[in-house]
Amino acid sequence: MSDTDEVVLLDDEGRAIGTAPKSSVHGTDTALHLAFSCHVLNEDGKVLVTRRALSKTTWPGVWSNSFCGHPRPAEPVLSAVHRRAEFELGITLTDIELALPLFRYRAVDTSGIVEYEVCPVYTARTTDEPVLNPLEVVDAMWVDPVDLGTSLTATPWAFSPWLVLQAEQLHLFDSGRPALQRRQAS
Numbered sequence: 001m002s003d004t005d006e007v008v009l010l011d012d013e014g015r016a017i018g019t020a021p022k023s024s025v026h027g028t029d030t031a032l033h034l035a036f037s038c039h040v041l042n043e044d045g046k047v048l049v050t051r052r053a054l055s056k057t058t059w060p061g062v063w064s065n066s067f068c069g070h071p072r073p074a075e076p077v078l079s080a081v082h083r084r085a086e087f088e089l090g091i092t093l094t095d096i097e098l099a100l101p102l103f104r105y106r107a108v109d110t111s112g113i114v115e116y117e118v119c120p121v122y123t124a125r126t127t128d129e130p131v132l133n134p135l136e137v138v139d140a141m142w143v144d145p146v147d148l149g150t151s152l153t154a155t156p157w158a159f160s161p162w163l164v165l166q167a168e169q170l171h172l173f174d175s176g177r178p179a180l181q182r183r184q185a186s
Contacts, residue, residue, distance in 0.1 A: 046142035064160035090131030149173030
């Protein structure tokens, strides 16, 4: 998606109310808009984490989930997931599952830029090794999901806020125990 692409604007109920240029929706007064996140696993059950390019508007250089993106107006979200997997990581996805259909968050980075998104979260699989698009990703690694969950709990500031929030709701990172039970066991 280039800065000339458009994103889908949403009302408070999550209904589409229009479109706006992507370049205009990430600022200090960000409008609620549609996005998605995806967590990709390989054949060994490891999850791909990526480090965002230093040129990214929000959270540059921060470790995050496998990839994120914005569906274009009238583009099915699943089509956007496939498109961004290829564009950012050069991978083909299989076994795509909608894990958190209603995930929504608002976060402000240190520069004051706001992310404010209704962001369905997907999991998927691949047998491909990533080929990184340097405009999007500067590093990537396959990690054990439970080890990543431990790191997210110990050092949440080292990761994108949406990854931390998603991990609290996804069983992928905690051996199947809900986040609340994990905290109570500590």
